[in-house]
Amino acid sequence: MQINVPTPSIFNFEHILKHLNRSSQELLHYIEEDEVWKWVEWKGESGLISFSHQLDHFQLKLHTHSEGLADVLPDYLSNWFDLDRDLNKFYQLVKEDGLLGPLTSSLHGLRVVGVHGLFEALSWAIIGQQVNLSFAYTMKRRLIEHYGKSMVYGDKTYWSFPEPKIVMQARIDDLMELSISRRKAEYLIEVASQMEKGDLSKEKLLQLAAPEAIEKKLCKIRGIGPWTANYVMLRCLRIPSAYPVGDAGLQNAVKQRLQMDRKPSYEELYSLAENWKGWEAYATFYLWNGLNKE
DNA sequence: ATCCAGGAAGGCG
């Protein structure tokens, strides 16, 4: 079964592919010949899809008999790649900005690549706290291999991120076997538990609407500080003003672009962001992806 | 070896 899903005029799949291809340890999707393969779970439907981009649309293939999946795939992709966002507004806003202006040219058409599941986003952020990205990917891979569901198709195994119900039952020592620190193991189990109980969900957070309220609610949870809250708001809740100022990558990107001899302070980062009001998430994502470029 | 990595908690004054 084949489906086409239109993409907006400002859209560059090359940039997105590059982002998706960051780690060879990624188990949640694979890329072969500019085609993305992924086991999808969305709105009660699931199945294996692959897709490539042609001119102005995605060309998708369903590799499993998943009748209902086809109907929710446009929404799934829109959510993944933020297709409904009007990037013209962002580009107009930062056109004259010395920091971001150049990036809107070199990364033109890049959209914030999202994370669908709140538990996945929170887990990934917690795992990624204060460690380098490649090590974070190692821990994520092990977590998925131990607690995720898998299905084999062709010569590959496709994985889905572990469910809170499963991680909630893990013991701290089990998670520590995966090189996850004791504290992070405690955080993960607690977050999983709150999600399983229903106290914490993507829907409930989005209902709060106000970014400040969402951040406050998230930060009440042990293990979630301002960086993690804003990271999840950026990647999963898709709040455009989310701004993880504590992020080492963001700080290094600004340092590099402004040729500073030290990392910028929070104050300086907030000051710079005056030029990106309402688009801090995009600014951050562009800075991340422009790191080490040019 | 040393520093730092897409931080946060807990203690202290």
Next chain:
DNA sequence: CGCCTTCATGGA
């Protein structure tokens, strides 16, 4: 509030 230490591991 701001500052300090601890947590844990691996990449460069």
